[in-house]
Amino acid sequence: MIKAYSYIRMSSGRQLKGDSLVRQLGLSEAFAGLHNLDLDTGLRDLGVSAFDGSNRETGALAAFLQKVRAGEIERGSYLLVENLDRLSRDHVLKALRVFTDIIEAGIVLATVADGYIYSEETITKDWTQLIVSLAVMSRAHEESARKAGNLRQAWIRKRTNQNRKMTSRAPSWLTLSDDKQTFIENPDRVRLVIEILEDLASGIGRDKIARRLNARREPTWGGGREWHGGTVQKVTDSEAVIGRFQPHRMETSIVGGVKRQKRIPVGEPIEDYFPRIVSDDLWQRARASSDSRARSGPGNAGGRRGTVFSNLLSGLTRCASCGSPMNFRDRGSRSTVVLICSGSRNGVCENHARVPYPALERSVVDWAMFHEPAPAPVDEPAVEELAAAERRVGDLKAIIERLTVAI
Template identity: 25%
Template sequence: MLLPPHVSGQKLGKYQDLKSTIDEKNVNIGGYIRVSTKKDGQKSSIQNQGKLLRQWAELNGYNLVKNYTDVKSGAYTYLRNEMQLMFKDVEEGKIQGIVAKEIARTSRDVMDILSIKRTLADHGAFFLSIKESYDSRTDDDEFLLIIHGGLAQKERKTTSSRVKITQIIKAKEGKTNVSVPAFGYMLSDDRQYLIRNPVTAPVFCQVIELFLSGWGQLKIAKWLNKQGIRTRRGGLWGTNSVRTILSNPVYLGTTIYNATTLVRDSKGQQKRVVRPREEWIVRENTHEPLITEEEYNKVQTIMRQRREKYNHEWSCDRKYLLSSILRCNVCKGKIYGFADKQCRSITYKYRCLGGNGKCNGKIKIWNMKKIDNTILAFIAEIFSDRANMINFIRRNVDLFTNDLSELVKKREVKKTLLEQINNAIKKQQLAFEQDIITVAEYKERMAELRDNKLAAQKEIDSLNRKLEQIDMIEEKIYKVYEDIKALIDNIDSLPMEEKFQLVNNFTDIFIDGNGNIVDVRFNI
């Protein structure tokens, strides 16, 4: 068979025409079912959707092989296990298409809906929706799918907004929005308030006593697990779950709502972020406290002190002083240390492997002790004189000058603007709480103020970065000098740890084949 070079020279996949299955009978398909929650009312929805899909498949001449059922919200399809299994079955050829009651059952996000359709198409499968009479085999440009997906996304946003307003009203009235209360509490009979749990509240109080007596989080977790006590969700205790109950202000009788929200990142995955503090809803004395304010503050102080005590930088025993700091001047690659074991002796050396193919000749090897002494002598020489040292660092960092007065004035103007915006936000929130403005007016005005605040803060941050580079560079240079000057007087007899501290001020030291220093780059 004659093949053109752009076909024979590449591993191209075979084109699969989805339209070829339009007129076929008994095509194997799968049904996709989704409900939002595990509530009893949703169980009948699963049964009804399954019944509808079976009847539709029989009526239209399809062979419904299997139904895939997820209990998840309308967004974030990557979190749905059954959908991922569905894709796998499509890839393996067990089914050739998918049918759903409506497009919103698959997702309520346009990008997700397109991704689902395209994933199926990649494996020669099609997507059908009963309510919209949609068939991906006849929608070549995806125009209809985008329209239906946009409507589904709009509906999700509208529903979410209604739910959010209801939750905000409840929070302002001191009611709870949680379905699973914090350990030590349970929901009231009307599920509107937190009340003391007679079983777990004493356990929480005992945990506080043990912590204040000197127990650590791991020891408390082990004790709880040994006692057969489970977390609020029925799992085993760990340091994170213990830390959560030790730091949660809910035990002060305080309810905090609207502090965080979920957003979709650039990869389409959910990410939790903190809202501006002026948007938080904080209500005190909404339920019975299980800890006094004095005890709570003491617990937080102990936790902070322990974090500071054990928050050491990662470190290990380094044998090679300049490993990865040294660079070969020929190939510019990093030079690493190694132990050369010969008979009963060990000699430590540096070598450049020339892995990028740019190094000439054989593998370059240098005696480690000789190179270390050369570098330390070089450091002692250039830093023995303050003026020489300052000039040396100036040549190795990016210094720039600018009209500082104009930048400072501009920053002050932006700070004043930001303060005015924050005051306006507080006034709007107060007006909303006192029912002076409607929800629609509040949302419209707050959206505008948040956009203005974000823009002002970005400009301030940009100016701060510019001014910091200019204002702080001199201070950093002098600080480096003082740090190094204190070490170089007895540089040969310094402990290894202090030598590491000394050479870490360099990012790169380039040497030639003879071990001579060619170029040095400084780190500030």
């Protein structure tokens, strides 16, 4: 029986709540039954876009295409899609490349919504199929581009509408009113923001501010167990404290085969969008103090992938006292690089030991180079059963050989 792979794709989780999944799967099952195909329904990209090529670059379709190019999918197998726009909504040349890669690998492509079948044989006999596929893929891209343009225009209209706020997202000390026209201050959190900025302006570092908050058991504003220097920095660096809002959009790119999303500023910042909770004087003093403490020199600027790899043991070391991750601490050329308990840094652990990192790294590397793992335990009964089976196979081969000669 010929193998068929049903490719199901939806670009948003919202579509999962509808009948898209059931519809696509039902059409594939009906097509497979009509053509007597052995159906595999495991090829799915749920919540993956075909407009930006994410499904082609990193999704389940990418894995399938890799197997196709490697010859791991048998020629003559079917790839079932509801319509060609499930396969790609990218620019027509990129979409065509996916289409031809599949066809030239000997895979039969079928659109189960209309029962149309594309293959090397059918396109050779009727080249207008190629024209039809180009038109369908071009229309799919134009439709997605139009929707993206409509979304951008809607965002612009929101920006110009002064009667309603653009989004319900707000800093942790504010909540959006029910009529979506104003933000409501949380007095306790506002007082804490002012206190944090006053401490920073007076020369107290963010880590020390976090330790003070943890020492007096100040509740965190999210789901974290404790305050960290990083969470304090999110407060001190937010221009929302002076009322400023910078709209952003998400830009998606593929880097090294991995999907990346980056927030890109859209237009100029909007002044007085949020209620101002600190004075310009306090904001400027806090910024000046922060800038004076900023460390210069090379190093990771933060984010998912840095440019300098410093800690070989990142994510592997834990505090023996509280179980918190050990942080890599490098104070510059005049200090020793150490690992320190993150709980100790935040004032919630009594283990204040500084583990010299260079010596620890050398010890771990030496151990890894010369360590010989203990041999796996031998299951004697299993070994005996395997030997008996191999002897039986040898006996059967000998019997077959004698019968062959006799015949």
